[in-house]
Amino acid sequence: MGIRPVVTVFVTVLFFPLNDAWPRYVNGMRYKCGNIYNYHQPLLPPPEKAQRRPGMCLWQMIEPGSEWFDVQRYEVTAVIDEFRGMIANECDAFKTHKPKPALFREATYNCELEAEAKFECPAKLSDFKSTEKFYRAYDRSMPNNNRTDLFRRVSPRVNETIIDPATQLSNEVDPDNSQRNVIDFLRFVLDAKATEYGCFMRVCNIEGEKYELISCASDQPMRLSGPIYTPGQRCQSDDDCKNAYLDFQQCNTEHGLCLQKFKCKYSTMPDYDPCSYLVSTLDVGLPYKDKPFTLAVIYVAVKNSDHSYTVIALGVAVAEKYFLTSVTSNFKKYGSEDLYVIDRASRVHKIRSQNMNLEITIGHYNMTAWQDLALVKIPDDSSFKFYKITNVNGNTTVQPDTMTNLYTEGPSMNLEYESSSRCAEMFANDPTIDFHPGHMSCVQCKALTETECEAKHKHFGGSPSGRMSNGPVLTGIHSVNALDPKYKYTYLVTLVAPHCGWLSSVSKGAIKCVFENLVVE
Numbered sequence: 001m002g003i004r005p006v007v008t009v010f011v012t013v014l015f016f017p018l019n020d021a022w023p024r025y026v027n028g029m030r031y032k033c034g035n036i037y038n039y040h041q042p043l044l045p046p047p048e049k050a051q052r053r054p055g056m057c058l059w060q061m062i063e064p065g066s067e068w069f070d071v072q073r074y075e076v077t078a079v080i081d082e083f084r085g086m087i088a089n090e091c092d093a094f095k096t097h098k099p100k101p102a103l104f105r106e107a108t109y110n111c112e113l114e115a116e117a118k119f120e121c122p123a124k125l126s127d128f129k130s131t132e133k134f135y136r137a138y139d140r141s142m143p144n145n146n147r148t149d150l151f152r153r154v155s156p157r158v159n160e161t162i163i164d165p166a167t168q169l170s171n172e173v174d175p176d177n178s179q180r181n182v183i184d185f186l187r188f189v190l191d192a193k194a195t196e197y198g199c200f201m202r203v204c205n206i207e208g209e210k211y212e213l214i215s216c217a218s219d220q221p222m223r224l225s226g227p228i229y230t231p232g233q234r235c236q237s238d239d240d241c242k243n244a245y246l247d248f249q250q251c252n253t254e255h256g257l258c259l260q261k262f263k264c265k266y267s268t269m270p271d272y273d274p275c276s277y278l279v280s281t282l283d284v285g286l287p288y289k290d291k292p293f294t295l296a297v298i299y300v301a302v303k304n305s306d307h308s309y310t311v312i313a314l315g316v317a318v319a320e321k322y323f324l325t326s327v328t329s330n331f332k333k334y335g336s337e338d339l340y341v342i343d344r345a346s347r348v349h350k351i352r353s354q355n356m357n358l359e360i361t362i363g364h365y366n367m368t369a370w371q372d373l374a375l376v377k378i379p380d381d382s383s384f385k386f387y388k389i390t391n392v393n394g395n396t397t398v399q400p401d402t403m404t405n406l407y408t409e410g411p412s413m414n415l416e417y418e419s420s421s422r423c424a425e426m427f428a429n430d431p432t433i434d435f436h437p438g439h440m441s442c443v444q445c446k447a448l449t450e451t452e453c454e455a456k457h458k459h460f461g462g463s464p465s466g467r468m469s470n471g472p473v474l475t476g477i478h479s480v481n482a483l484d485p486k487y488k489y490t491y492l493v494t495l496v497a498p499h500c501g502w503l504s505s506v507s508k509g510a511i512k513c514v515f516e517n518l519v520v521e
Contacts, residue, residue: 057111064115066200073109075149076199076216080107080189081257086158087190088234088256099163100231103240105195105248105258110219112387113198117215121204125211130181132222134215135188137180141203141210150201150212156182168227183228190229193383194218195248195260220383242307246340247348249307263308264301264342268454274311275299278345293472295388297464298323299342300331309340309348316464316474317343317386318503319510321378324392325462326477326494328372333360341378349384351376361506363499370439372479372494374462375506390464390472394500394513396438417465418442418490426487433480439498441476445489453489465493473514 056070057063084104085091092098119136122128130136137154161182162171174180188194199216234256235241241258242249250261264275278294296317301309315325323341331339339352352358356379363371378384418426423442424435435442443465445453463478476493484490496503500513 056109057114062111062115064111064118064198064200066114066118067203068114068199068201072149072151072201073114073199076151076197077107077109079152079155080197081255083155083186083189085255085257087229093158095160095162097163097165100165100168101234101256102190102192102229103232103234103244103258104190104192104256105241105245106252106260107189107194108196108260110196110198110387113196113217113219114200115198117198117200117217119200119202119213119215121202121206121213123206125179125206128213130184130188130222130224132224134217135184135222136213136215137185138211138213141212150214151199151216154180154185154214156180156185161186163228168229168231170228184222184224186228187223187226188216188218191218191220191223192230194220246303246350247346260346262348264299264311265308267310267312275309275342275345292388293390293464293466295344296386296390296472298386299345300325300329300462301340301342301348302331303338303340309342311342313461314463314478315341315376316462316466316477317389318375318392318474319389319507319512320385321380322507322510323376323378323386324464324474324477324496324503325374325376326372326479327362327374328480329374329461333362333374343384343386344388349378349382351378351382351384356382363502370433370436370479370492370494371499371502372492373477373496373499373503375503377507390466390474391512391514392500392503393466393473393475393497394515396495396497416444417493418444423490423492426482426484426490427492429484430482432483433492439495441493441495442482443478443491443493444487445491450489460491 056073084102084107086093087099087102088104090098090101117134119128125138128136128138139150139153142148156170156174160175163186164170170183170186172181172183174182196219197216198218199214201212201214204211204213233240235244235251235258236253236256238249238251241251245258247262248258248260250259251257252259262275263273265271265273278297298315298317299309299311300313300315301311303309313325313329313331315323315329317323327333336354337352338350339358341349341351343349350356358379359377361375361377363373418441420437420441423440424437426442426444427433427435460478464474465476465478466472466474474496476495479492479494481492482488482490500511503511504513
């Protein structure tokens with residue numbers, strides 16, 4: 001305990017050196033209505049040094065290859081929030097009219113989207129256009145000793161931008177630069193459904209000139225027609241955000257944006273927030289090699305009357321539209337009860353309701369094979385997808401007792417794998433289970449206190465186990481606990497390797513099996 005603050009500071013300084021030097025907001029947002037230009041952009045390092053510093057994408061184990069600094073990643077969300085804040089607060093900063101207000105959420109940066117936006121240098125600038133998936137823009141490259149952020153440079157000049165309060169349409173292009181599309185930019189940043197953004201930047205020599213090009217994606221399709229936003233009312237209190245959004249439940253009353261805050265808990269531990277714990281663990285407390293697997297862990301939850309969430313089971317994302325849990329996990333597999341999935345401990349999505357069916361495929365019942373697996377598919381009409389997924393182990397020769405710990409809230413859960421012989425002993429008196437080492441393993445809650453094991457064990461259902469081997473690889477799913485009182489906190493694990501072909505077939509190839517020998521990194 002005594003060295004934890006030292007470790008935390010070391011990690012922050014080593015991997016995120018720009019965070020403190022480049023605060024996302026200066027005394028809140030970087031503007032006040034009518035005074036938006038009192039902001040000085042610091043100069044950037046030369047682009048050729050960018051690839052040495054993956055920064056915020058490093059902890060997600062993503063290296064998009066962009067000629068991009070954390071400084072510029074923060075600028076993307078800062079610029080978006082500034083435009084959203086100006087609309088929300090009806091700032092009299094635009095050329096002719098005050099805009100009508102709207103309810104917006106703050107923007108967050110997604111390195112997966114940055115990787116999706118990757119492009120190669122085009123032969124002609126005219127080929128580099130926005131599409132239904134990407135917003136694209138460019139500017140002449142600036143000298144290295146005078147270079148500033150590209151996303152801010154291609155954003156419209158507010159005092160030259162017209163937003164018609166009757167139609168919510170704007171001027172098509174910048175009056176002084178016909179190549180700069182204003183309305184595309186505004187549709188991109190003012191889409192109230194979008195909250196996650198990522199941008200890829202590259203310096204290209206085109207037609208004898210050097211240009212900086214940027215391609216950006218969000219978690220929503222790019223709108224190429226229609227109004228730039230939908231009018232409404234900015235938030236005045238947390239209730240305005242809670243009634244509108246699942247996971248942006250706190251109102252920044254000064255600037256009128258809903259912030260990404262919500263509470264989750266266990267029914268047995270109402271004062272403990274596993275979502276906040278996992279987010280803090282991902283920030284500084286978890287080894288980098290474990291973060292990709294932990295990011296794929298999902299919580300299954302129900303919503304409470306106070307807009308908080310009770311976590312009732314766990315699972316793991318195994319494809320963009322699929323997660324794997326256990327049949328015995330603590331949620332109803334059928335019916336129309338509202339059900340939510342919490343992704344990356346920070347995003348909440350409704351996956352079942354009276355008007356939304358959930359497709360669940362359950363493995364064939366076999367007492368020997370023990371296929372306690374439930375594959376859940378996100379509805380096709382949902383725009384939600386998992387960004388962090390894990391491959392599935394298909395190598396049946398991997399020894400269960402050499403696999404890594406169960407992932408629930410990070411390594412602190414202290415659930416240790418037992419040998420096959422020890423597992424057979426622990427389940428010897430269980431009348432319903434014939435322990436079969438080719439299909440099963442087991443873990444035991446040891447280092448936690450009995451009170452903690454008792455409080456948390458009922459929520460372990462569906463928890464994944466795995467290891468890093470050229471990326472995260474799933475090896476097992478937590479099943480039932482032992483009935484023998486001596487081994488009260490011992491849990492069966494369904495090994496996924498014997499069922500990998502079934503998972504791949506049911507998902508029509510969306511789930512990827514990995515067959516190489518797993519090597520601990």
